[in-house]
Amino acid sequence: xxxxxxxxxxxxxxxxxxxxxxxxxxxxxxxxxxxxxxxxxxxxxxxxxxxxxxxxxxxxxxxxxxxxxxxxxxxxxxxxxxxxxxxxxxxxxxxxxxxxxxxxxxxxx
Amino acid sequence: xxxxxxxxxxxxxxxxxxxxxxxxxxxxxxxxxxxxxxxxxxxxxxxxxxxxxxxxxxxxxxxxxxxxxxxxxxxxxxxxxxxxxxxxxxxxxxxxxxxxxxxxxxxxxxxxxxxxxxxxxxxxxxxxxxxxxxxxxxxxxxxxxxxxxxxxxxxxxxxxxxxxxxxxxxxxxxxxxxxxxxxxxxxxxxxxxxxxxxxxxxxxxxxxxxxxxxxxxxxxxxxxxxxxxxxxxxxxxxxxxxxxxxxxxxxxxxxxxxxxxxxxxxxxxxxxxxxxxxxxxxxxxxxxxxxxxxxxxxxxxxxxxxxxxxxxxxxxxxxxxxxxxxxxxxxxxxxxxxxxxxxxxxxxxxxxxxxxxxxxxxxxxxxxxxxxxxxxxxxxxxxxxxxxxxxxxxxxxxxxxxxxxxxxxxxxxxxxxxxxxxxxxxxxxxxxxxxxxxxxxxxxxxxxxxxxxxxxxxxxxxxxxxxxxxxxxxxxxxxxxxxxxxxxxxxxxxxxxxxxxxxxxxxxxxxxxxxxxxxxxxxxxxxxxxxxxxxxxxxxxxxxxxxxxxxxxxxxxxxxxxxxxxxxxxxxxxxxxxxxxxxxxxxxxxxxxxxxxxxxxxxxxxxxxxxxxxxxxxxxxxxxxxxxxxxxxxxxxxxxxxxxxxxxxxxxxxxxxxxxxxxxxxxxxxxxxxxxxxxxxxxxxxxxxxxxxxxxxxxxxxxxxxxxxxxxxxxxxxxxxxxxxxxxxxxxxxxxxxxxxxxxxxxxxxxxxxxxxx
Numbered sequence: 001x002x003x004x005x006x007x008x009x010x011x012x013x014x015x016x017x018x019x020x021x022x023x024x025x026x027x028x029x030x031x032x033x034x035x036x037x038x039x040x041x042x043x044x045x046x047x048x049x050x051x052x053x054x055x056x057x058x059x060x061x062x063x064x065x066x067x068x069x070x071x072x073x074x075x076x077x078x079x080x081x082x083x084x085x086x087x088x089x090x091x092x093x094x095x096x097x098x099x100x101x102x103x104x105x106x107x108x109x
Numbered sequence: 110x111x112x113x114x115x116x117x118x119x120x121x122x123x124x125x126x127x128x129x130x131x132x133x134x135x136x137x138x139x140x141x142x143x144x145x146x147x148x149x150x151x152x153x154x155x156x157x158x159x160x161x162x163x164x165x166x167x168x169x170x171x172x173x174x175x176x177x178x179x180x181x182x183x184x185x186x187x188x189x190x191x192x193x194x195x196x197x198x199x200x201x202x203x204x205x206x207x208x209x210x211x212x213x214x215x216x217x218x219x220x221x222x223x224x225x226x227x228x229x230x231x232x233x234x235x236x237x238x239x240x241x242x243x244x245x246x247x248x249x250x251x252x253x254x255x256x257x258x259x260x261x262x263x264x265x266x267x268x269x270x271x272x273x274x275x276x277x278x279x280x281x282x283x284x285x286x287x288x289x290x291x292x293x294x295x296x297x298x299x300x301x302x303x304x305x306x307x308x309x310x311x312x313x314x315x316x317x318x319x320x321x322x323x324x325x326x327x328x329x330x331x332x333x334x335x336x337x338x339x340x341x342x343x344x345x346x347x348x349x350x351x352x353x354x355x356x357x358x359x360x361x362x363x364x365x366x367x368x369x370x371x372x373x374x375x376x377x378x379x380x381x382x383x384x385x386x387x388x389x390x391x392x393x394x395x396x397x398x399x400x401x402x403x404x405x406x407x408x409x410x411x412x413x414x415x416x417x418x419x420x421x422x423x424x425x426x427x428x429x430x431x432x433x434x435x436x437x438x439x440x441x442x443x444x445x446x447x448x449x450x451x452x453x454x455x456x457x458x459x460x461x462x463x464x465x466x467x468x469x470x471x472x473x474x475x476x477x478x479x480x481x482x483x484x485x486x487x488x489x490x491x492x493x494x495x496x497x498x499x500x501x502x503x504x505x506x507x508x509x510x511x512x513x514x515x516x517x518x519x520x521x522x523x524x525x526x527x528x529x530x531x532x533x534x535x536x537x538x539x540x541x542x543x544x545x546x547x548x549x550x551x552x553x554x555x556x557x558x559x560x561x562x563x564x565x566x567x568x569x570x571x572x573x574x575x576x577x578x579x580x581x582x583x584x585x586x587x588x589x590x591x592x593x594x595x596x597x598x599x600x601x602x603x604x605x606x607x608x609x610x611x612x613x614x615x616x617x618x619x620x621x622x623x624x625x626x627x628x629x630x631x632x633x634x635x636x637x638x639x640x641x642x643x644x645x646x647x648x649x650x651x652x653x654x655x656x657x658x659x660x661x662x663x664x665x666x667x668x669x670x671x672x673x674x675x676x677x678x679x680x681x682x683x684x685x686x687x688x689x690x691x692x693x694x695x696x697x698x699x700x701x702x703x704x705x706x707x708x709x710x711x712x713x714x715x716x717x718x719x720x721x722x723x724x725x726x727x728x729x730x731x732x733x734x735x736x737x738x739x740x741x742x743x744x745x746x747x748x749x750x751x752x753x754x755x756x757x758x759x760x761x762x763x764x765x766x767x768x769x770x771x772x773x774x775x776x777x778x779x780x781x782x783x784x785x786x787x788x789x790x791x792x793x794x795x796x797x798x799x800x801x802x803x804x805x806x807x808x809x810x811x812x813x814x815x816x817x818x819x820x821x822x823x824x825x826x827x828x829x830x831x832x833x834x835x836x837x838x839x840x841x842x843x844x845x846x847x848x849x850x851x852x853x854x855x856x857x858x859x860x861x862x863x864x865x866x867x
Contacts, residue, residue: 043159072136
């Protein structure tokens, strides 16, 4: 699959990778907000997760209905090899784009 | 600090998102809510954002809809039988609805098929023609809100093309007609200002229909000649097929410059005569509005009223409006009753079709219960299953709509044949199905409503399956509920069918009753043909001789018992001014001019006095025979026989004295549902009207057998004798459709003419 990822899709996938086994809605959102310093709505997050699952980049399953969640299950996510490939491809693409680029402020890769 | 997030928001979230998705997100929010230590506003914002994104078409609906439609198509392909049945059922319902809507569209919304039709405006006085020709010529140069104003007057006449003579409706127009409307000819040209010059060869533009029927689409038709009103016209062009003139619902067969039309020649030749009244049609100038044009016309109207204070026509103010549908309120009123009746019937037909399809889908839902249970157990939400049902219904409805439109052409013809046969052919041709964006939008709307109507309950039913029971068995559970639902469908269906049945029954009963109404004269084994000997082709003596000869020849036709002549037929008559005291203002009374044997042939009983005789000649004392109502109303408590009346409306001719010599029984004149009116008869030998007669035959056997020889007999009299109409007297019962709005709708025409008369 040669589909490139959007910025938010990359962020979500990276959050899943970082969280490893504990990747469900609340920590994913927390991870993104902490690292990117931007607010993420739960609707936008699940919408992206559904899309990534539809593309075959992540796999999800239901588990752990805990009392503090009002007895409702969590939906865990795991990165699939296709997702890892898409991430790598997106990174490589961005790297290639950044190569030799100078922007105002003197930054260059 | 509240330890529980807003319950309403949480419930809303779970209800809207349905299934496990709703549960998971509610769980996540509850967990975060606890960690951040509350925040009801935050929670509400989260829920609202979530719902907004969830239902955004980009996120969910479009990919899911595609998936749903794909799946629905697969299901339909697997079970084509039920789909075909449903589509056919809907095609009928949607097709007839679209046809009737197209009729209403033609009545109210359809614009002329010309460029920038929204700029074409009609100017009238409450639907009647707004100005005389003379005044049109005066005002046309003073109007600045228009690029131009043109005129048109539709008139029924006859056209001769080689050996054919047929009835047409012609529009007498001003030379700028096509320039203003922007209509281009398919062959030749339209009119030029020089066509209106004195001495110019009269030109005519024919319709595509006439071009096809009588000239076989000959591209070199321009330059050929046709005869209209005894004048030769040179064909200069052919109008496009979709252009039907500016007199809807009448379809126009030919266009000619008004100044060349022989009917108007006497008026135009008289310098004191303002000329014929004409319709005004204008095209708005660029950047002008209808309101501004209307204001300008109102100023012109005021000037007209000041110039001609005694002209009654100018009392009603002029109105300017965009040319849409049928502009004449009279025609609209006449057609509205029929259109509304049709609409009511077709809506019920559509509802029955929907209930039928709903029933079909419900039985499918019973069969597919296992499938639904399986999909539910795999995580499909209620909403998803309902949407799946809707997708299937939508495919069926769209299939029905497409097929319905294809049926449209056919239902259009069925509709035309369903309409009262008394409506003239030119009007029937003017009622046509035209696919435009309004009809398409209506059809799409109807299809969508149908899809929702017939799918909702079966889809809900299918989505609320008892999972365990359905998976274990082959769908036994919930059977009672479903059967109740199907029962209720059957009840609705029977109720709707009953409404239709009762309506149809009432209609048939009404027709049956009208067919039993005694018109006062015999209709059994009577057949008639209406003939017109125009004054310009026949002198008084020539037409009298011709009709006498035709009468004699008709009597000698095989199978004919007797024949007579009558000016009036049911639904067609004329009037005369009658006063019982000389120099007292007369009142208008309808009359018939007849052959002396009319009362015997028509079995119309003479109650008192005598019949017309061969001694009643032009120079002998004038005699009339009155009906019972006239005798009773004009001479209450007295004997009408021997009384004197004065006939004539004044003007050039002084009133003529006449004596009442007989009283006949009342009979119907205008329509079968009328109350008796005063009416009188004159002998055709004493009355100067000798041009227009119905030749009525009383046959020994089947009157159909006589129809053809009768038409041949009339045709043999030459092309100058116009053959109007051929009908069985018994078919007059078709006329009282006019009773729907209490007005006369019978134009004395019959389907018999279309099927039997060449």
